[in-house]
Amino acid sequence: MRFTKVQGLGNDFILADYIEEKFIPDDFPGIAVKACDRHFGIGADGLVPLLTSEVADIKMRIFNSDGSEAEMCGNVIRCAAKYLFEHGIVRKNKIKVETLAGIMIPELIIENERVSMIRVDMGEPRLQRSEIPMEGPPGKVVNEPLEAGGIIYNVTAVSMGNPHCVIFVPDVEQIPLQTAGPLLEKHHLFPCKTNVEFVQVDNQDEVYMRVWERGAGETMACGTGACAAAVASAINGYTRRQLSVRLKAGVLFIEWAANNHIYMTGPAEEVFTGDYPIFNY
């Protein structure tokens, strides 16, 4: 498998370009588990095959490092758009990408003939409990108490195509993410599991976030998570609808626009390329 290792704010992925390939492996989950291993594989938070699409410029599938398939990924869609543009595969500055969460549209911001940032139309957030999905009575889940491991968390649930559970805390550095993360990710009220974001509000224009990702554990950043955190911050009245979400390795700029779409702007980088053996699994 030819691959390009990419990262967006330290959330790293194996991009596997199958657009021109005749042989498409059928065990992407198995390949993801082995290739994402940080000791015995390439090492990454996920494996992302790029494929041809009948409804968009390309199709992107997303496999977490545990092999589960996700509907959408904000950080990798920026990386994929930059890769497609810089390698001359799609020479448009707005690229339509088919995902399990629908068609997303990354836009390349070009400065001095180089892609400096990528702004992605992430579509509309979904807030109804059934859309997350989360068990319970109909309506939105805003600042609602949820017990996990003997602790009550106040959660706001947002779907960006994939599920997110946002929890506001005074100091994210104090959160024992390795214990709280898995308990919330696999909580019985989330039938498809959930990504978990702990968010500290710095002021009306900025929050700081740590994330425990469904199927990948703690990662350095999460694009859909940053969008969910921004939506949750706005509906709880903590921030404006345009804000910076600070992560370990940098910032994502999120705007919840008047058309109800979320726009996420951030960087993307290629790290290295290589070949990975996928036979004899």
Ligand SMILES: N[C@@H](CCC[C@H](N)C(=O)O)C(=O)O
């Ligand atoms: N890191 C991603 C999200 C990847 C998928 C997620 N773990 C899930 O299972 O929903 C991002 O940047 O959005």
